[in-house]
Amino acid sequence: MEGIKYMDYIAHVHPLDNGEWAKPQTVSEHLAGTADLASRFAADFDSAEWAYTLGMTHDTGKATVAWQKYLRGKSGCYDAEASLETNGREEHSGPGAKLAEDLFGKPAGRFLAYCIAGHHAGLPDWSGKQSALRFRLQNAHAEGIAEEMKTALKPLCPKAPPWAFSPAGLDVSLWIRMLFSCLVDADRLDTERYEDPDKYQKRGAYRSIAELRGRFDAFMVEKTKAPSGDQCVYEARQRVLSDCEAAAEWAPGLFSLTVPTGGGKTLSSMAFALKHAEKYGKKRIIYVIPYTSIIEQNADVFHGVFGKDEILEHHANLDDDETTVRSRLAVENWDAPVIVTTNVQFFESLFAAKTGRCRKLHNIANSVVIFDEAQLLPPDFLESILETVRLLADHYRVSFVMCTATQPVFEKRVAFPDFPGLPEGTVREIVQDVTSLYKNLERVIYEFPVKDAPPVEWDSLAAELSTFEQALCVVSDRKSCRELYAAVKKIAQDDTYHLSALMCAQHRSEVIAMIKGKLERGERVRVVSTQLVEAGVDIDFPVVYRAMAGLDSIAQAAGRCNREGNAQGKRGKVVVFNSPRKAPAGFLRKAVETAQVLCERGNLTDQRIFEEYFLELYWKANSLDSKKIMKLLKLEIPDCGIQFRSAAEAFKLIGDDTRAILVPHGDGEKYIGLLEKSEVPERVLLRKLQRYAVNVYPNQFAELQRRGSLKVLVPGVYALTSTVEYSKELGLLIDEMPGNPADFMG
Numbered sequence: 001m002e003g004i005k006y007m008d009y010i011a012h013v014h015p016l017d018n019g020e021w022a023k024p025q026t027v028s029e030h031l032a033g034t035a036d037l038a039s040r041f042a043a044d045f046d047s048a049e050w051a052y053t054l055g056m057t058h059d060t061g062k063a064t065v066a067w068q069k070y071l072r073g074k075s076g077c078y079d080a081e082a083s084l085e086t087n088g089r090e091e092h093s094g095p096g097a098k099l100a101e102d103l104f105g106k107p108a109g110r111f112l113a114y115c116i117a118g119h120h121a122g123l124p125d126w127s128g129k130q131s132a133l134r135f136r137l138q139n140a141h142a143e144g145i146a147e148e149m150k151t152a153l154k155p156l157c158p159k160a161p162p163w164a165f166s167p168a169g170l171d172v173s174l175w176i177r178m179l180f181s182c183l184v185d186a187d188r189l190d191t192e193r194y195e196d197p198d199k200y201q202k203r204g205a206y207r208s209i210a211e212l213r214g215r216f217d218a219f220m221v222e223k224t225k226a227p228s229g230d231q232c233v234y235e236a237r238q239r240v241l242s243d244c245e246a247a248a249e250w251a252p253g254l255f256s257l258t259v260p261t262g263g264g265k266t267l268s269s270m271a272f273a274l275k276h277a278e279k280y281g282k283k284r285i286i287y288v289i290p291y292t293s294i295i296e297q298n299a300d301v302f303h304g305v306f307g308k309d310e311i312l313e314h315h316a317n318l319d320d321d322e323t324t325v326r327s328r329l330a331v332e333n334w335d336a337p338v339i340v341t342t343n344v345q346f347f348e349s350l351f352a353a354k355t356g357r358c359r360k361l362h363n364i365a366n367s368v369v370i371f372d373e374a375q376l377l378p379p380d381f382l383e384s385i386l387e388t389v390r391l392l393a394d395h396y397r398v399s400f401v402m403c404t405a406t407q408p409v410f411e412k413r414v415a416f417p418d419f420p421g422l423p424e425g426t427v428r429e430i431v432q433d434v435t436s437l438y439k440n441l442e443r444v445i446y447e448f449p450v451k452d453a454p455p456v457e458w459d460s461l462a463a464e465l466s467t468f469e470q471a472l473c474v475v476s477d478r479k480s481c482r483e484l485y486a487a488v489k490k491i492a493q494d495d496t497y498h499l500s501a502l503m504c505a506q507h508r509s510e511v512i513a514m515i516k517g518k519l520e521r522g523e524r525v526r527v528v529s530t531q532l533v534e535a536g537v538d539i540d541f542p543v544v545y546r547a548m549a550g551l552d553s554i555a556q557a558a559g560r561c562n563r564e565g566n567a568q569g570k571r572g573k574v575v576v577f578n579s580p581r582k583a584p585a586g587f588l589r590k591a592v593e594t595a596q597v598l599c600e601r602g603n604l605t606d607q608r609i610f611e612e613y614f615l616e617l618y619w620k621a622n623s624l625d626s627k628k629i630m631k632l633l634k635l636e637i638p639d640c641g642i643q644f645r646s647a648a649e650a651f652k653l654i655g656d657d658t659r660a661i662l663v664p665h666g667d668g669e670k671y672i673g674l675l676e677k678s679e680v681p682e683r684v685l686l687r688k689l690q691r692y693a694v695n696v697y698p699n700q701f702a703e704l705q706r707r708g709s710l711k712v713l714v715p716g717v718y719a720l721t722s723t724v725e726y727s728k729e730l731g732l733l734i735d736e737m738p739g740n741p742a743d744f745m746g
Helices: 027-045 049-059 065-072 093-104 108-117 134-138 147-156 171-195 197-200 207-221 232-249 265-280 293-308 325-333 341-350 378-396 435-438 458-465 478-491 505-521 551-558 585-597 608-620 629-634 643-649 667-677 684-691 698-706
Strands: 010-012 254-258 284-289 311-315 337-341 367-372 399-404 427-428 444-447 470-474 496-499 527-528 544-545 572-577 659-662 694-697 709-716 719-721
Touching: 010 027, 010 171, 027 049, 027 171, 049 093, 049 108, 049 171, 093 108, 093 134, 093 147, 093 197, 108 134, 108 171, 171 197, 171 325, 171 378, 171 643, 207 265, 207 293, 232 254, 232 265, 232 435, 254 265, 254 378, 265 284, 265 293, 265 367, 265 399, 284 293, 284 341, 293 311, 293 337, 337 341, 341 378, 378 399, 378 608, 378 629, 458 470, 458 478, 478 496, 478 527, 496 505, 505 527, 505 684, 544 551, 551 572, 551 585, 551 608, 585 608, 629 643, 659 698, 667 684, 667 709, 667 719, 684 694, 694 698, 698 709
Parallel strands: 254 399, 254 427, 284 337, 284 367, 311 337, 367 399, 444 572, 470 527, 470 544, 496 527, 544 572, 659 719
Antiparallel strands: 659 694, 709 719
16 A cells, blocks of 8 residues: 555545446546636635635545555455545544645634535534544644645645735635635535536536526516506506616625515516626526515516526425426535525525535625515624625625615614614615605505504404405414404304414415415405515405504515505505514514504605614614624634634524424325335425424424324424314414314314
8 A cells, every 4th residue: 555656546436337346536636626616616706726725635634545545445345435524434634634734824724724624524613522623633643645745735825815804703704614615516516527427417507697687588578568457556666677777787786675565676676686697797696585485486486587497496395396407406506597595595504514505605606696575684693694795795796685675774874883784885775766666656554553552352353354355464473363363263254364384384375375366356355364474475455454563564564455556546454453462572572662653653655764663673682693603703813713613503593492393284194194104214205395394382392292293204303193283274283272182173
């Protein structure tokens, strides 16, 4: 083994179908291939030289006698899994990280060491556990790496970083994570190119941005030939579209798109993104949506415009049967031109440490990112989110569009000097006359409770709702939703529907389709729902009731009223009432209290009221960085310490305090049965079952377990034991179930 030459060191081996072994990929081949890809990826943020050095250094730990003996095996046969780094295998990333630091010193070598040490297991913390970089560097040795390799790498020492870093914020940690993304994607792609060239060839081949824009323009021409609905609404939508096309010429950066609900912002924002991307050479458009419950509706709109094969959806509800091989590959690294994803996927990836989630990040660079319903960005993480948005715009050539009918305050304000927002004056509004637009699209009349008005009892509210042929009532919690639904149901037995998150996604979709059908046919229909209908659910009632909530929630609920301006020239009616059940203590209650004061003015068409509302609300928040993400990711001097893994574990937009329960609704019962018979989790089945899952809180999960209502299908996956505890009207039954579930039969 000591006679092996530098060029002969093996990086990967691969068995062929005929039982033979493919020609090994050498370390030098793999390093060169990875470095070339990584440098191309990092060119979008002026860091090609750094990424090239990473690619040439990341697997140097394989150029040792110990690794080669392990790889070849005592018998002389290759080990098919030797390219993977798992527990019990010969470790190579630690020696590679140590070599980078030895060769390039600090800080450059340490920056690279984070990426090299983590290119299989994920970005490490600097200190803490044994997996931390400090511990690994102390215990790693680079002496065994081939001397000729060290000599070849030494001249690659990167020059100064691509811009002047601000160590007080997230600048350094984001840059390292972006370099890490380039390395991980390049490493996986080069390995795939060797082991599975057919799979590698299936990647990409999407239409260009220019071609997609051509399809979009043709679609819009047809759409506007025969306008439907109210002429005022049509003209307002055309004005928004025209403003978006004009603003697309503006220099890249930060934009807001403030459009009333029903004003056509989905297609207009895409018009801006396509034209802006073509003019400034942006590689892709990423459309970020707050809830999985509405992502399919928006994706369907884009499918109708561009064709299903041109859109990549990345969310939990995606069914494998409805994707192509190319799109499943694109999910790994987001190399498609148009991506539709969720807040959770987008932001948790931007703060991730794991290789799978970080792999795609470099493809966010040089793109257009649209935040739909921007007011729903979570306050607990707002400081780190806005800092990251600023950095991506400043250094990674990303243009952001923040779309909403209730535009939040994201810029710094003199009235709130401690607000950690974007620099004042950097966010440009696309719509030229927001005030006039809102006035022209004023389609509802609000009725607010008088000051100190008592709560409205459910029976009284139910009687009032039942006087309308078509009405929607939105409340703020599941329990209130069920109580009010039961009260209305007593009066209007056959015409009342319930919507809440205790119904699985498939169930909700079916009910919403029935509601839409009744509305279109002019039939009697009353709906009691939680706030899930407020963002993106395209339903249109002449009357909407809303329990007192945050001002943005009230305005979003109003967006389900007289949406198309078709109420015989009359305005719709939105009634806000005080609920018998108070909002939970904390941020939600502060939102209600703030809204109650502002609602006394009675005019939500003046956008200045939302600026005042959000300024007041953010000022009242206990923290806009409640998990201390900024501290965890701040560069510690002089060690260059960053706690990547701890920050990733803390950055969870959806808390870990809920558990998913699979329910036997419709085809869900069949899929549960198929999964139960499987010895291992089936990826396709689990994807299908995402549509039949309900999230419950720990006390609810415990109650279901206590009464024997759950069964384990595979480790960590639970399902209801029978159909008895899932209602066709209400969804999952927990509190409603008596001691004997048989009492609820039928």
